[in-house]
Amino acid sequence: MxxxxxxxxxxxxxxxxxxxAKVMETNLEDLNHRIYLAEDGEDxxxxxxxxxxxxxxITDFRMPRMDGLELLQSMKQSKELKDIPVVLCTGAGDAQTxxxxxxxxxxxxxxxxxxxxxLLERVAKLLKALSPPVKRPVDVRTEFGLSxxxxxxxxxxxxxxxxxxxxxxxxxxxxxxxxxxxxxxxLKESAVIMGAExxxxxxxxxxxxxxxxxxxxxxxxxxxxxxxxxxxxxKHQRE
Numbered sequence: 001m002x003x004x005x006x007x008x009x010x011x012x013x014x015x016x017x018x019x020x021a022k023v024m025e026t027n028l029e030d031l032n033h034r035i036y037l038a039e040d041g042e043d044x045x046x047x048x049x050x051x052x053x054x055x056x057x058i059t060d061f062r063m064p065r066m067d068g069l070e071l072l073q074s075m076k077q078s079k080e081l082k083d084i085p086v087v088l089c090t091g092a093g094d095a096q097t098x099x100x101x102x103x104x105x106x107x108x109x110x111x112x113x114x115x116x117x118x119l120l121e122r123v124a125k126l127l128k129a130l131s132p133p134v135k136r137p138v139d140v141r142t143e144f145g146l147s148x149x150x151x152x153x154x155x156x157x158x159x160x161x162x163x164x165x166x167x168x169x170x171x172x173x174x175x176x177x178x179x180x181x182x183x184x185x186x187l188k189e190s191a192v193i194m195g196a197e198x199x200x201x202x203x204x205x206x207x208x209x210x211x212x213x214x215x216x217x218x219x220x221x222x223x224x225x226x227x228x229x230x231x232x233x234x235k236h237q238r239e
Contacts, residue, residue: 008133008233009055010034011123014044014071015089016063024058027116028123041066045074048081052228056126061090061097069097072104079218080225085126089114133226133233135195144193155234158190162231169224173217191230202226 011033015021021037028035036051038044040063048054057075061068068088075081085107090097098109108122135143141151165182188203206219 008053008229009127009130010036010051010053012036012038012044012047012051012054012057014038014041014057014059014063014068016040016060020060024114024119027119030120031124031127033127040064041068041071041074044071048075048084052225053232054084055130055229056085056087056123058087058089058123061088061094069100069104072101072106076105080222085130087122087126131197133196133198133229134237137237140193140195143195155194155237158194159231159234161187161190162227162234166224166227166231169220169227173220173224194234196226196230199223199226199230 011028011031013021013024013028013035015024015037016039025035025037034053036047036054038047041059042065044057044059045066048057057071059068059071066074068090072086072088075084075086086105087108087110088098088101088106089110089112090101091112101109107126110119110122137148137151137155140146140154141148146154165187168182184203184207188200188207191197191199191203202219202223206216206223209216209219
């Protein structure tokens with residue numbers, strides 16, 4: 001079984017040339033993050049929907065079906081994906097493409113052929129800037145004066161809350177219902193204690209959203225993504 005020092009964020013490489021994708025994957029292996037591959041923008045969107053731990057996208061520009069700019073645009077229009085950094089890889093003569101990508105909110109642009117050292121440095125810099133989904137165990141223990149045993153018991157309780165909530169939300173969203181039996185305030189209090197800022201923000205948004213609002217399903221979808229990211233992170237958490 002593969003293990004990764006950093007379960008979050010996973011990386012997504014979007015490249016229609018398999019050899020180029022494999023070279024890039026090899027270049028990034030030293031970062032020790034899980035890496036997913038997609039053949040084009042459409043494939044990438046499907047992966048992003050099914051793998052919530054993906055937190056950074058590196059995409060080629062010219063691809064069939066959906067190119068890199070179209071993928072970037074789709075992500076920026078999505079409430080769940082708009083904050084995921086995107087790195088666009090393009091040819092030396094694509095100055096206008098680079099300009100458009102930056103205007104659309106692209107985090108960085110790399111010119112092909114990509115220097116492996118530059119790729120590694122740029123991606124590492126973006127990863128470092130991302131906020132962790134939850135505080136380190138040692139930080140939570142220090143803040144609340146907990147022993148390792150007490151923290152582990154608290155983390156297990158929180159994981160049960162997450163697993164129960166994920167199951168209920170996923171079931172109700174499938175049935176297109178927004179009447180979800182989950183104590184949002186209780187979950188938010190737990191999130192604050194664990195230092196899970198992203199989850200706490202998603203819960204605050206949901207609590208403040210009118211029950212008759214068209215954005216309620218979208219808010220629940222964002223919450224579901226944050227909960228899945230958090231659960232996966234805590235499962236693999238180290239001191």
